[in-house]
Amino acid sequence: MQNEHQIFGIRAIIEAINAGKEIDKVFIQKEAQGELMQDLLKTLKRNNVNFSYVPIEKLNKLTKNNNHQGAVATIAPISFVSLETLIEGVLEQKQNPLFLILDQLSDARNFGAIIRTAECSGVDGIIIQKQGSAPVNGDTVKTSAGAVFNIPICKVDHIKDAVFYLQGSGIKTVAATEKTENHLYDIDFKQGVAIIMGSEDKGVNPSVLKIVDEKAKLPMYGTISSLNVSVACGAFLYEVVRQRL
Template sequence: MEKEHQIFGIRAIIEAIQSGKEVDKVFIQKDAASELMKDLMKVMKRGNVNFSYVPVEKLNRLTPNNHQGAVATISPIPFHDLETLIEKTLESGKTPLFLILDQISDARNFGAIIRTAECTGVNGIIVQKQGSAPVNGDTVKTSAGAVFNVPICKVEHIKDAIFHLQGSGIKTVAATEKTDKTIYDITLTEPLAIIMGSEDRGVNPSVLKIVDEKAKLPMFGTIASLNVSVACGAFLYETVRQRS
């Protein structure tokens, strides 16, 4: 994690959240229970800030300074409002292409996906506030700087974002093995949002119930799955192929 993208110490993190900084994630020491830590927990819950409990050794690795049991990562980019982004995209006259990442947690996978998204003309990437990979130094590096060019929206719930896209006339297609259709059986030339699932669980079953279409990539080897960033690239480039 790059040092300019982190804040350590409980008071400093509380002030950062209250001042409206883009706090991406807070790492909290597992057994910390001071009064000040309770204040931080309240502020994080009010601001719906993503946090996780970690051993003190992880915090010591993140910073040599006196962290008091808390280290926060600050996003190097501003996040976009989903409604505004959908409106702007529809007004542009181009056929919309959105990407929804359902709790992809690895920063390098996230960065690689952003890089491919930028190359394939994706209008925006939608992630959930809780459980998603942070936008940190690893993300910026793996994306080769593309993170500064593709709008990223953080939403409370993926399902609400899907309903909003569908209500705006945008078809939703989930990448999943739980279907007989392959990506080559689906029409991708209309306004579209592609949903990619997490590295270990895939797209959430409750999300699969509400999407318009499900599609998989044909597999011919003995390994039954692709890395999510590679699978995402295949979906995006089939979209490009159909549209051109």
């Protein structure tokens, strides 16, 4: 079965994936067993569909106790673009594009808030990882104030591959991280650039930090010494806007 944003039931999800439906994420009941469940897992892995294991209470809440058979899929309200299509399409139109890479950002509301700021600050495309990223769901759409429909979003298997591809296309990559002495305001953002923001708890993956062109941090004066990722992202994006005005 399905409603506007969900599909529940193992066989229904398998059929939807095989039919090419744009599935954003699948929630699977912890310790779920059975031959059909194994078929679903094989289908998810074969098609690179993002999934996670959750308690049955989460599935009951998602479906209001419908017969979910241990699996619920969320349908993306948008279509995703490929990395090559995104970058080549933007580079044909402008010389100094602005891309945003979100490395394992997992909160849908933070994601929505970032999309809203990205759209307002002229970001040409957002790149996320297929596994472990926040779903594009109702919360994302709501907190983005509809901006999710106005900005291309691309899913990649690995953030590192996206970084290499951008660098090969002449785009400078800048990671937001506390693990540097460079301040945000020391970086030149006038050329084509991709800003990489990390997850809420771990920041940018160390393997990604090793390959970026530059690292930058925001100066901090309080005792907490960390900002919400969507607020930090806004500060980075508007420094790009300031420099390009």
